[in-house]
Amino acid sequence: MTKSSNSIESSQLCINTTLPLFNASAGNNFIYEIRFPENSDIDVDAFNADTYKQTPRIPSRLKSLINDYKAEIVFQKVQSRCLSQNLRTIDGDLPSLIAQLLLIRHLENETTIARCTEILTQQNPLDFDTENHGAVYKYKVKRFLQDCALGMKPETPWLGIYDTTGGQIIVKEDGQVVCYHIYEQNRFLNYLFNSTKFDTPSTSEDENNPGHPREKVAGRTLKPYFYGWLYEEEGKYYFKINLQVRFK
Helix, strand or coil, X not given: CEECCCCCCCCCEEEECCXXXXXXXXXXXXXXXXXXCCCCCCCHHHHHHHHCCCCXXXXXXXXXXXXXXXXXXXXXXXXXXXXXXXXXXXXXXXXXXXXXXXXXXXXXXXXXXXXXXXXXXXXXXXXXXXXXXXXXXXXXXXXXXHHHHCCCCCCCCCCCCCCCCCCEEEEEECXXXXXXXXXXXXXXXXXXXXXXEECCCCCCEECCEEEEECCCCCCCCCCCCCCCCEEEECCEEEEEEECCEEEC
């Protein structure tokens, strides 16, 4: 790891670690079906209102669904078809894998990518051969982080064409420029893996009407993430969790 000169060639990629590695958007929502026991009496508005002031809100709601309502949380899909395809292009398991990571992030009160991946490996929900391939979850998560760093965006089709062609990958951290040569890919991947965490953007719900989009306020830009509450569609119940990754 070396400091660069002030001159950064166009073939190099700069990552500003004060900004998200993978920014939040409405399409980043991972959608889960909430399966309640048969003959359950569910009042969606009452549930969202009763849990609105609980902190942290999303973990409290998820734990209430599991512990109080004995519900099962089952991943269904990524809201954005483009993001879903981008993730599948990187690795076909990524949509399901990240969905499980997001649940761990909230249910286990962990934020770092490394720790959430460690728990995921222990739980092994995708039934990988972790005895002989113990680091398979870590490998797949690193591929996701790498492609985020090198240009993958949620609403732009991604085919692995990086923003840099390479001699070095540059990481800006607190004003310092840290360089990784293309041949130091493992060091770069380890840096991303050990330096990132999940973030929780605003749920965009209305505090006067929890579980519903916030009323527009003059002069304010509202971010339409619209996630983090229980809702019903065509007789089934769902819950969305938004994906955002930033540096610690």
